[in-house]
Amino acid sequence: MSKDRSPEEQAVWLSEQPSHRLAFEDLDFLARDELRPARLELELLKTEMLQQEQGVSSTIVVFGSARVPSPEAADEFLRRAREQAEADPESELAQINLRRAQRRVELVRYYEEARHFARIVSERTQKDGSLECVITTGGGPGIMEAANRGAHDAGAKSIGYNIEIPHEQTPNPYIYPELCFNFHYFAIRKMHFLLRAKALVIFPGGFGTMDELFDALTLIQTEKMPRMPVVLFSPEYWHRVMNLDVMVEEGTVSPQDLDLLTYVNTAEEAWKVILDFYPDLRT
Numbered sequence: 001m002s003k004d005r006s007p008e009e010q011a012v013w014l015s016e017q018p019s020h021r022l023a024f025e026d027l028d029f030l031a032r033d034e035l036r037p038a039r040l041e042l043e044l045l046k047t048e049m050l051q052q053e054q055g056v057s058s059t060i061v062v063f064g065s066a067r068v069p070s071p072e073a074a075d076e077f078l079r080r081a082r083e084q085a086e087a088d089p090e091s092e093l094a095q096i097n098l099r100r101a102q103r104r105v106e107l108v109r110y111y112e113e114a115r116h117f118a119r120i121v122s123e124r125t126q127k128d129g130s131l132e133c134v135i136t137t138g139g140g141p142g143i144m145e146a147a148n149r150g151a152h153d154a155g156a157k158s159i160g161y162n163i164e165i166p167h168e169q170t171p172n173p174y175i176y177p178e179l180c181f182n183f184h185y186f187a188i189r190k191m192h193f194l195l196r197a198k199a200l201v202i203f204p205g206g207f208g209t210m211d212e213l214f215d216a217l218t219l220i221q222t223e224k225m226p227r228m229p230v231v232l233f234s235p236e237y238w239h240r241v242m243n244l245d246v247m248v249e250e251g252t253v254s255p256q257d258l259d260l261l262t263y264v265n266t267a268e269e270a271w272k273v274i275l276d277f278y279p280d281l282r283t
Helices: 007-015 033-054 071-087 092-125 143-153 186-195 207-221 235-241 244-250 255-260 267-277
Strands: 059-063 134-137 159-163 180-183 197-202 230-233 261-264
Touching: 033 180, 033 186, 059 092, 059 143, 059 207, 071 092, 092 134, 092 143, 092 230, 092 267, 134 143, 159 186, 180 186, 186 197, 186 207, 197 207, 197 267, 207 230, 207 255, 230 235, 230 267, 235 261, 244 255, 255 261, 261 267
Parallel strands: 059 134, 059 197, 134 159, 159 180, 197 230, 230 261
Antiparallel strands: none
């Protein structure tokens, strides 16, 4: 005991020490490397329990690029790029930005189709309070925002699984508040994407989208999860970025593995693929 404190003061001082904190209130302790298994379990359980409380029975997961702009954002970007190019027509950078802006306008069709698809699904499935085929996304901008927005257009609930990364952390505004989650671990997030999934609809995307796609395909191929529709939007895009026929030719996948994928161009086509797989959803 310190000579500078009375017994009462020493008792108060001891109660303020990190070792005296309750374990579940000690954030420094919970953040230690040794506690990673506990954090993994908490991240799994919190999302699972809250979805159970909301009555979520199944989901349709929409993956795709965070960089696909909304119509409003694309129009604004193009307007600014045109003003810059007109103000400085000799600027090579201004011309590059103008071409990028024009390309972003072309990408808007993916946003619109994702939004339309999510609205179709939500209007057809969320009836009488049932939370069947709830639209689920990564919770960020781009295609994710579009899908959550489509469900919101229909007055339906949708789920967002945000992830803590340096960029794209903020939830888009269209997620149902009680179903807006945040993850530290990609592995637990990907597990939740698939736990209740009845179908996956994948729009053009980058590394993250490819990771999510091939993770699901591996689990289906190895029968770790039931077969379900895996729908790729825009065959033109997907055939350019991945040549699966080469894998078949090289013998690294079987020809029938390609049957796990279905390619579509419109929201209506994607919904028909799902209905053909689940006839009960027609009622």
